[in-house]
Each structure stands twice: as C-alpha cells, then as structure tokens.
Amino acid sequence: MKRTRKRLTPEERTEQIIETAAKLFAEKGFDATSIDDIAEACGVAPGLIYHYFDSKSEILRALLERKSLLPKMAEILAQPPKATVEETLTELGNAIWKMLEEKRELALMMHGEMQRNQEVVKIVGEIIRTGVKLLSDYLNAQKEAGILRDDLDPTIFARTFWGALFESFFAHNRLAPFVKRIPPKRLVSEVVKLLLYGAVNQKKLAPGGENAK
Amino acid sequence: MKRTRKRLTPEERTEQIIETAAKLFAEKGFDATSIDDIAEACGVAPGLIYHYFDSKSEILRALLERKSLLPKMAEILAQPPKATVEETLTELGNAIWKMLEEKRELALMMHGEMQRNQEVVKIVGEIIRTGVKLLSDYLNAQKEAGILRDDLDPTIFARTFWGALFESFFAHNRLAPFVKRIPPKRLVSEVVKLLLYGAVNQKKLAPGGENAK
Amino acid sequence: MKRTRKRLTPEERTEQIIETAAKLFAEKGFDATSIDDIAEACGVAPGLIYHYFDSKSEILRALLERKSLLPKMAEILAQPPKATVEETLTELGNAIWKMLEEKRELALMMHGEMQRNQEVVKIVGEIIRTGVKLLSDYLNAQKEAGILRDDLDPTIFARTFWGALFESFFAHNRLAPFVKRIPPKRLVSEVVKLLLYGAVNQKKLAPGGENAK
Amino acid sequence: MKRTRKRLTPEERTEQIIETAAKLFAEKGFDATSIDDIAEACGVAPGLIYHYFDSKSEILRALLERKSLLPKMAEILAQPPKATVEETLTELGNAIWKMLEEKRELALMMHGEMQRNQEVVKIVGEIIRTGVKLLSDYLNAQKEAGILRDDLDPTIFARTFWGALFESFFAHNRLAPFVKRIPPKRLVSEVVKLLLYGAVNQKKLAPGGENAK
C-alpha cells in the first residue's frame, strides 16, 4: 500500500524541507516543531532530514538566508508616489500588508529570531534603514510642499506606520483568539487616516485652532 | 553535603523565584530556562518551586502580572476629566516606555518568545487583551464626550499606539547602529501628537475642510 | 481569619486520620491518595501525619487492623435461619450487602491489599473459612431435609453466592460508568432466585424432567 | 560502554515489550513498574518504549487486549445452535479458567490494581463491559428461544458467573491453606449446573409447582 516513493533531486528535497519547516515554524513556533513533524509533513523519514541539514537550527538559518523581505520591501518603496499623500500611503500600506501575508512565516519569525541571531539583526537593520530613508524623503518633500506639518518627524512617522501595520499583522496571526480581527483594507485605510488627520474631533477644534500644541 | 536549609517566608521566596525567573527568562528565553535552572539559581531544591507555583507557565504568568503595567495603566486612564487626552496619553506612553526600559531584556525576550511558545502567547495575549480593553474604554468615553472622532476605531488606535512605542523601543535596543535614537520624552510626545492631530498641515486644511476625509 | 484550631486528643486525631484515609483510599485508590490529600482533608499540616504514623503504609496497616469485616460477618452468619431457604438466603444476602456498604472502603481495599499484604490474607482467609463453614452447615441441613439437591456442593454454592454479591458490589463502586447499576434489593433477590431455581425455563423442562442432568 | 544496538523487527520488539511488561506488572504491580524498569528489562533505552506505545497505559491496554479472552469468548458464544446452553457455558467457563491460570499473576495483580489506579479501572472496565455484553447477547437469544426464563436478568447472570469463577480462582491462589481446592473441571461444571438448574431439589418441587417463584 506504500505509495510510490517520490524521488526528488537534492535541490528539490532541500527546497521542500525549507518550505515545510517555514510553514510549521510559523504555525507552531520553532521550539514546538520537532524534526519528526517536519519529516512527517515532507512524507519522509526523520533520518533523511540529516542528509540535508546538520541540525534543526541549520534549517532555520537556511530558511532565513533564502527567504527575505528585503527585495520585496525595496521594490514597494521604489514605487512612484500617487496623487495625494493619503493615496500614496494607503497603497504603500496595502503593499506592505500583502508582502507580510505572502512571507508570513518569515515575517513572524523575524522579530523572534532577532533576539538570538545577530545575523538576522544585521539583515533586518539594513532594510529598515533603507525603508525609513525612502519614506522620510517622500515625507520631507510633502512637508516642503506644505501638505504635512512643518514640525513632523519623518522617522517617528515611519516607525509608527510600520509599527501599526506590523503589530496588527502580528496580532492577526499570533493572537487570533485574543484580539479583534479587522479586514486588512479597512485596517490600512484607518491607520492612514489616523496618522494623517489624527484622532481628535476636528470639527470641534477647527474654530479654536489650538490643536498645533 | 546537604547545606543548611534556608527558610524564607513565603513572600520572600515567591519574590525570589519570580525575580530569578525573570532574569533567567530574559537571558535565555522561556523555553531554554528549566525549572531546575530556576531552582539552582535560587539555591533551592526543584520540588520547592512547585510549592509556590503550579507550573512553569504559572511563574511566567505571575511574573508578567507583576511586571505588567495594567494597574498603572488603569490608574492613568481613570484620571479625573480635567486632564486632557493629550496629557493622559502622554503620561501613559511615558509609563509604558518606563516599564519597557526597566524590564528591557524581559520585554524583548517575551516578544521574541511568542514566536516559539504557545504558552507565552496565551499568557501575553490575555494581558494584551486587557490592556487594549482598558485603553478602548477610555477612548470610547472620549468619543462620547465629543473629544475624539465619532468614527475612530479604538482597537486600531490602541494597536498603533503600542506599535509605535514598541517598534521604537525595539529599534533603540536591537537596531542601535542602524537607526536614529530619539529621546524617549520627545518620542512619546511626538507619537501622541501624531495620533491625536495627524500629520497633515491643519492650518492649510482648515479653510478648505476636506480633512474629515 | 484562621479558624480556631481544633486541638484533638491523640486518640481522636489518630482516629480522624484513619477514617479520612480510609475514605480517600476507597475513593481514589491507595497510590493516588497523597499524604497531602489526607492532611488537607483532615484540615491539618502534612507534617503532623508523621507524628501519628511512620509512613503512608502504616496508615493502611492500622486501617486494616482496626476495621474489620470479621465481627460483622460472624454476626450475620450466626442469625437463626428463616422459614424457607429463599427467605434465609435473601436475608443473608441483604445483610452482607449492607455490611459491604457500611464498610465500603475496607471492603474495596481488601482484595487489592491481599496482593501485597500477607497479614490481610490471613485475616480474610480466616473469615472466609468460618463463613463457608457456617453456610455449608446450613445448606447441608437443607439437603438432608430434601429441600436442596443431594449432589449440591455447599462450598461451590457459598463461593458463588459470595462471588456474585462481591463482584456486583465491586462493579457498583469501581466500574460505575461501565456497568449497569441494579438496585441492591432486587439484585439480592435475583441472585438468590438464580442460585435456587436456576436460569432455565422450568415450565418447559418440567414435563421431561431431564434437568437433573 | 555503549552496547551494540540490537535491531529487532517492530513485531518482535512490540511482542517483547508487552511480554516484559506483563511479567513486571504481575510481579510488582502496574504503578510500581516504571517505564525505565520495562526498558531495562528489555535491554533498551527508555525512549524506545515510546516508539511503540504512546504511554504506559497503552502498554497495559495492549497487553490486556492481547491476553483478553474476548475473541475466544465471542467464538464460543457464537457456536452453532446444536450445542446446548450447558455445553456452551461449560466451555466458556473452562476457557475463562484456563486464561486465569495461564496469566495467574497478572490476573491477580490486575484485580488488586483496580483498587489503586483509575487508569487500570478504565481499561479493565472497558473489557468487562464488552465481555458482559457478549454473554448477555447470548443469554437473551436463549431467552427468546424459550430455553431460559423470561425474567432472567442477563447482567446478573453474567456477573454471578464471573464472580463464581473469579472468587474460586482467587481462593485457590491466595487463600490456599484456608479453603478447599476443587478440581477446575468439576468446579466449572458444578457452577454451570447451579446457575442453570438451581440448588433446589427439582424432583420435589415439580409436583407442587411453587418453583416458578
């Protein structure tokens, strides 16, 4: 009854193991995923894993090296700006969310692995610097055009934007039973609105004008 | 070889276990810290730990509850109405930042540990839910008082607030060489201003009125 | 808030511990009952148990020595016979069942302890010999009176009677979720009827008469 | 010091573990036998046991299922109708006795172990339920065929049958010096006769007819 054994090339097998491990790590966490789990999900004996990787940690390392948010992130940030700030940021937010969804496993593991893996920190640090730089440049241009507040700190804006998106992504994927799920599109547009126009009731403030601190 | 039994009061021992565990969890992570490690660090037999806590998870729960700023948060949010939203949130943001600084390693580790351990997710998730609830209640009250926008989503606000602070904290502590360091006080007050009044130039918008979306 | 400590005399305390242990052993089994369980049920600290007993096994030993089915059983068997065999056996069966109920803990533990405790074997062996002797005498008298079959083996009858009652008692108390519960009165009368008149349909056999084998 | 790994087929190893466990459980009891004991007796690392069984209880379950005479019982009870009830029950009784003799120590220990361990109760209870069901079904069929009394309670019959056999077995093996030993064949046939035709002198009753209660 044993099904025909799929004889994969070494490359295919390596790929399969990494992809499978990525999914399991993201679902259950690194520690809670056993080599047996990975082997079973691959339809393969546990011993075989050790033909391709020296240890469980090696799988993680390979996974982090191979998959990266970097190129995608750079691509997103390089898009030409849209007509309004709101449109531009909404499109950026949606693109980031989409990327997070697509690389879910890696994205979720990223923060966690930064606690133990200096390599990961370097990689992520690089992209963050680039990302913040690109977004800052755009925001500064808008400031000069008078669209955004003179006293706006672009770095804080960028971090808050990223923080809002990432924490929501994290909440959706990790804290599922504990938090409210919000449709991504709405989430992004709400965050953008919040960051652009603020939470206070403008109608009430408008006449006074004491809002600029 | 049996050392003289040191008898501590339950309060002292409980305190000792929690503090010791906090240190070890921060250093090595939750999973990588064994009950035997904690017992040894306390200079105590492993069995004694179970005199005070039903399980390893209970230690974590107790620890997080003790370190958690939920009571502080409740206190701040329950302030008499004469304090403005800006003042209240600034105070809250500073309190959060202070807590993160005080328990720096633990805070960073816990965030990472959530990728690895469902138990941690459950415990932290519960605390997050409570925190979000507290903040949401406060925000809703402000909405009803007409201070905040009717259409503001308190959950999104809460997450963005937390995300902004935590990402900055994370950046300061883990991405040090790659990012700009901002003085915490200024950081908090800028974030609060951003979330309350938005990034757009209100002076310019005021006449037009297209700011209500 | 600590309630007034009940200062018991040593005898009362010993008695209390034995009674409490008996109940717990019967409910959860000997191994599954911890000294802490007993202490808690007594409203007393675990250490105190060791003032009265050298070990957990000692409690069991004391319990088995102190409580015994013997006197009660002898008393039951010494009752004068009733008018008919059926009445006599029914009354005997009911008395035995009542005794088992009253000394539930001990009765249930008896069989179990015989596997490890030679002392218990001796005690129980003695009573069984006595019981079988008394019942046999009665049955033999009934045989001579022509009421019971000439070829009836009184020992087998006695054992079957006891076995039927004890197994049912055991089933009621230990196998609760797995077996049908039968009201004791009905159970006893059914067993007596079965042992006296048999399971076969006499109406059908009567004409032939081949029932005596 | 590491001994050469002995590689057995899964069937051999499973068999070995079950037989070894059976011996140890019989000798020391279920609770008092540790997984390490079993592993050591098998000359194998403790972890290997879990390659074959999910838990210690599973070993017991497998062991009892394997030793259980349920299949044999079903076979006997399903005999073609030409066999009489007396023949069928005698065969069943002899089979039960044979099984008890073959697994003497295990059988005695299990009965005692039920006082100590809920797990054992659950596993054994399940088997008893199935056994009683099998016998009941057979008895009901005989009732419908008019062979057995309409008002016969099959559960009581089954329990009495089992009780008679087990108590005798128990007496033979544990109460040896105190009780009469009866040759098993005779014992079984006498019990069957007693349960089928009763203890009363039918010849005497036949004319009167007060036997139908």
Next chain:
DNA sequence: TATGAATGAGAATTCATTCAT
C-alpha cells in the same frame, strides 16, 4: 502538638540526533 517550608529521588515523557540496514 502543630506547621508548612524544604528536600530529593524518581516518575513519565519528549526529542534532537545517530546509525545499521
């Protein structure tokens, strides 16, 4: 007498890893 903190030897179980086949 009485407390309950403290001990420490196991107990069951898990799992990364090895290696004979």
Next chain:
DNA sequence: GATGAATGAATTCTCATTCAT
C-alpha cells in the same frame, strides 16, 4: 539516497518524608 529503530539526556512535575520554627 532513504528508512526508521534506537539512543539518552533533558524536562516537567509528583510526592513521601524531614525538620526548623
């Protein structure tokens, strides 16, 4: 390449028992 039996150390947790107070 591939299998899966086997290892063995580590881990959480239990509990009879001791002993300072």
